[in-house]
Amino acid sequence: MEKQKKIKRCASDRVLITVFYILVAIFAVVCLYPLLLAIGTSFADEASVTVNGYRIIPKKFSLSAYQMILGSMGKNLMNAYMVTIGVTVCGTILSVLVSAAFAYVLTVREFKPKGALNMFLYIPMIFSAGLLPWYIMCTKYYHLTDSFLALVLPCCMNAFNVFLLRNFFKSIPEELAEAAKIDGANYLRIFRVIYFPLAKVGLVTVGLFYALSYWNDYYLSLMFINKQNMYPLQYYLYNMLSNVQFMANQANASLGYNINIPLETTKMATICVTVGPIILLYPFAQKYITKGVIVGAVKG
Amino acid sequence: MYNATDGHSAGPQRGGTAMPEKQKGQVVNRPHGNNKVVEHFRKYYQLWLLALPGIALTLMFAYIPMSGLVIIFKDYNFKDGIFGSPWVGLKNFEFFFANFSNAWRATKNTIILNLLYTVFGTVAAVGLAIMFNEIRHKKFLKVSQSLSIMPYFISWVVAGGILRALLNYDGGAINSLLVSIGFERLDFYNDPKYWRVILTLCNIWKSAGYNGIIYFSTIAGFDTSLYESAQVDGANLWQRIRYITIPLLKPTIIILFLLSIGKIMSGDLTMMMSITNLSPMLLDTTDIIDTYVYRSVIGVGDFVMGSAVGLYQSIFGFVLVLFSNWLVGRFDKDYQLF
Numbered sequence: 001m002e003k004q005k006k007i008k009r010c011a012s013d014r015v016l017i018t019v020f021y022i023l024v025a026i027f028a029v030v031c032l033y034p035l036l037l038a039i040g041t042s043f044a045d046e047a048s049v050t051v052n053g054y055r056i057i058p059k060k061f062s063l064s065a066y067q068m069i070l071g072s073m074g075k076n077l078m079n080a081y082m083v084t085i086g087v088t089v090c091g092t093i094l095s096v097l098v099s100a101a102f103a104y105v106l107t108v109r110e111f112k113p114k115g116a117l118n119m120f121l122y123i124p125m126i127f128s129a130g131l132l133p134w135y136i137m138c139t140k141y142y143h144l145t146d147s148f149l150a151l152v153l154p155c156c157m158n159a160f161n162v163f164l165l166r167n168f169f170k171s172i173p174e175e176l177a178e179a180a181k182i183d184g185a186n187y188l189r190i191f192r193v194i195y196f197p198l199a200k201v202g203l204v205t206v207g208l209f210y211a212l213s214y215w216n217d218y219y220l221s222l223m224f225i226n227k228q229n230m231y232p233l234q235y236y237l238y239n240m241l242s243n244v245q246f247m248a249n250q251a252n253a254s255l256g257y258n259i260n261i262p263l264e265t266t267k268m269a270t271i272c273v274t275v276g277p278i279i280l281l282y283p284f285a286q287k288y289i290t291k292g293v294i295v296g297a298v299k300g
Numbered sequence: 301m302y303n304a305t306d307g308h309s310a311g312p313q314r315g316g317t318a319m320p321e322k323q324k325g326q327v328v329n330r331p332h333g334n335n336k337v338v339e340h341f342r343k344y345y346q347l348w349l350l351a352l353p354g355i356a357l358t359l360m361f362a363y364i365p366m367s368g369l370v371i372i373f374k375d376y377n378f379k380d381g382i383f384g385s386p387w388v389g390l391k392n393f394e395f396f397f398a399n400f401s402n403a404w405r406a407t408k409n410t411i412i413l414n415l416l417y418t419v420f421g422t423v424a425a426v427g428l429a430i431m432f433n434e435i436r437h438k439k440f441l442k443v444s445q446s447l448s449i450m451p452y453f454i455s456w457v458v459a460g461g462i463l464r465a466l467l468n469y470d471g472g473a474i475n476s477l478l479v480s481i482g483f484e485r486l487d488f489y490n491d492p493k494y495w496r497v498i499l500t501l502c503n504i505w506k507s508a509g510y511n512g513i514i515y516f517s518t519i520a521g522f523d524t525s526l527y528e529s530a531q532v533d534g535a536n537l538w539q540r541i542r543y544i545t546i547p548l549l550k551p552t553i554i555i556l557f558l559l560s561i562g563k564i565m566s567g568d569l570t571m572m573m574s575i576t577n578l579s580p581m582l583l584d585t586t587d588i589i590d591t592y593v594y595r596s597v598i599g600v601g602d603f604v605m606g607s608a609v610g611l612y613q614s615i616f617g618f619v620l621v622l623f624s625n626w627l628v629g630r631f632d633k634d635y636q637l638f
Contacts, residue, residue, distance in 0.1 A: 053471030102354030124362035133368025
């Protein structure tokens, strides 16, 4: 009787665990599938997409989409790539430095105004002026329209990332700083020699968060960039994807005009080129981002 | 008492060169207001220097725009700017309430969508976390976690572009599937009724894996002895999840849910733009406050309506933050934000 019960219990657990495996596998496939669909379509022949629809394994293989985006559209795409790389590199370096310096100040125990600075950083997280006053300030008073700075400065100081870094800094034993102070080191030196090198994991994590937000951002370019040669990659892609609809309508309305509509395959090829670097980088980034958030998420 | 004596004696004493050691100490310990500030900066100027860029950026992009909220009482024109434009008092509000129906639609959509995101997003993330926790096959766990977190790294623009390949009327993967199993095609891009579901699914796709891994690490930190004793007592896996894991996760879930109430009025403009392209056909269910402000201000140039709605969003959001903070405080004082 006892034995029978045990076997039964194990069986029900085993069923449940099998269900878990299946559900997790389904979710993983759902996450992967759209990307595979984009890759498959980008390698397909345009006519076969029109006839057979989007497929992961194209009915008829063709490289013409890539030839097109690297050929006739290559100059604009390359330009957008350069803007994005420039923004991501400059923005990430600047943001990490600014945030780390601020986060360090928040960890100095004897520095009394740090409570006020904490609050100063915290309030904008819960109350913001909204889109419009912010937009007017940036365009009319800071003159950010069509400038490189417009793509970097507004998201340079992310409160969440600063608090994350502060938590990393807090995990560094305070005795180190105390000892350095007794040896005559000033605050700048303590920051540079002790905190900055010891919080490497935290800095990499926050750096990755910033890099990801710069790479994927198109909000700022949507707001401030009008010049075509300043378009970053995401905004270039956005315009390409949404122009499609617009131009397709135009084409229907005025039959006979020969308008160069971006084809489905070229759109997908551009998408693949855009996410390429992220997909290559993310197995490395994943480790830091999940670990970093878990370490830093301790409320304080 | 100290202050009274300080006022008289601190000045002359500071000037003196040959002071007794004890008096000197007194002056340093109880300096005069002004002197205190100077002293503070002499000691900490390096820290202020380090914080300065961060302070400047936060002022520029968070605090100074708040002053721009006076725009609501102004007849805004670009030439005179926010502060130079003439005052009109409450006239903008009259206009706002006269045109309230669209603003109300935007408000309703924002709240409904955010509730859907929070409820289903949390269910999906917690569910994934619990399932990850039971998977013992190391390699399977690693691969499935890596795949689940991947959408978190992909931008909304790319997601929106791929979504079109899934939902297109002709050739879209979902419609192809529907046709092949004998159903009618669905015209997703011309019918607003599907979009609450689609947007919620997009949100789960993008962030459930990431949040799931965070919950998973929370579960991994739970006391294993609870599970062991439950197992000895004959609890099966389902009972262990139902009566140990979920109750232990409950505080975290409730806190995060309450905190999300504070954000219920704010939407994601870029997500909506990339996924629906602000298509007029779909505005019935997809027009949120952020897209409404964007459309009226940047699209049409109607600053009055845009700013009125923006202010109303900020004020309501603020009230909700206070309210949810109060709720969190009632639930658990430790998690209260301020």
